[in-house]
Amino acid sequence: MTATEEPSAGDGAPPQPLTIAQLAELAGVSTATVSKVVNGRTEVAPETRALIEGLIREHGYRPQRRRASPAPLVELVFHALEGDYPVEIAKGVEQVVREHQLAVVLSELQHRHTPGKGWIEAVLSRRPTGVIAVFADLTKEQRDQLATRGVPLVLLDPSGDPGQQVPTVGASNWNGGLAATRHLLDLGHRRIAIITGPDYALSSRARLDGYRTALDMAGVPVDPDLIGRGDFVVEGGLAQAHRLLRLPDPPTAVFACNDGQAMGVYRAAHQLGLRIPHDLSVVGFDDLPSTQWMTPPLTTIRQPLAEMAATAATMLLKLAQGEPLAQPRIELGTELIVRESTTKPSR
Template structure:
């Protein structure tokens, strides 16, 4: 009898069930009452049971989104796919729908499927699900671009604060001194970190932050359109706008177009994310690249390289970089001039 089988026998005894029932619970099979299942899970936890990691792991990565949405999701899928291909695996996509965490049916399916690893985008897992995955040796990593990782789950994000610094420095170097900001949601850490980095770079350069020209949006094109129109009609019109993401920046582009302003001649615009659309706009967007594909790839590799279900790193933030395209240029008016000619 192997060591693992001996352990299962002891667990079965303490839960007052047969070893085959323990095995059913471990492998997510049906035919066990909820009450018995709970007793077995409890016994597994009490004995500190850890299923050997490589036993019956299937050749795929489980990738979970709340919602498979737009260009953002495809970048992450592409990265996870890249990691999967490099290891000869496939990717299983699941959606949790309106819930913020995967539900019990999802967990039951995953326990049956026995993936080589789980990558969750944005979502967190209920404590119970974390335990059940952990004791089956199924490693999981969260891709968390929101910058607010759960402390007990390994996650991959990107350097939001540095991204804000990069955006500000680029505009400062071009000579901008009057810069508006349309941030993402005020309650998201990534939005706050980007703004905080942006302000730190202005401080460093001794340039005052225009708090009259700060708006908090919701990462939507409409935010860029509406706040952009408002900001571009201020009596003291900013010479540049830093948008919370590329979609917001596209809205600002449209606001400028509707007001008859030329980008970058009349106003410079910096986006954030560097989705594919950033290079397709008119003009193509200068933006801060958040390496979403690399984040997905890194999360998948961390999960796949976990030893005995334990992922090495608690949190990895990948670097953000400045991508200069055609939506930024020096302002028409040099810093220090008192009046700004209107278009």
């Protein structure tokens, strides 16, 4: 048998992972090209990279030298490092990984939801025990590169649908949207506006669907004018609230699909001389620590961010230890937290 031949089934031994030379021969490329793919380099044509990644998944890869052990760290990737949201997530991850003597490395995508060029190279050079991506989505190529290097990935509050292959942790966003809107309906509101998140976000669409369902069940028609397309940031909530509150028949209540946008609604109400909750009831979503100190304290939907993060970290460590996951997709419950920003409509 030559150096590049695979062991035959008749040898009685299980098939062995392939070396770089054997992978290069099967793919019809140079060993340098295979080496670039194995080491996460980007200067390889997408078709060639996909071919080599497929061969590695099918046959395995046997490094020429013993592969270095993973570094004792977890890569925690955020689309943006702003406000209380990433702090709560980091707390939950840290709570789990410190028990395993692992450190946490934070990185930010500058409001992008897909990592840019060069990100995968930087991650692979650090050789992390695993990656948790928060409100983000990796490309298939990036996911394949992590998988073929044995770096497990878990998506937390994913912005898109990653398919069945990637473990995810999220919250019951539809139930949260339903509960927020039902609370306002039970108080007597019928002109209920919503400020959504971005259309591409699964959580935003689910919260909007919960809002629509609650109105439908109450026999209240959905008014398209009362749907404000937001972006999960304070400024978006401020802009949409100004538009909604200047309608000829303005809403008596606003459901903001995250607490940041609810802060924007508070600011708009103040600028327009409206009192919360006497002139306008407001409900948020997340229950970030700062919401209980708003004036008045914000009624909101509690999303268990720290618990979600701890769950994602636990899943990641199981994958890193080669253990199968009983549930690759986990959804934790949400809860209505009633404070002082909602009351019966004054008109």
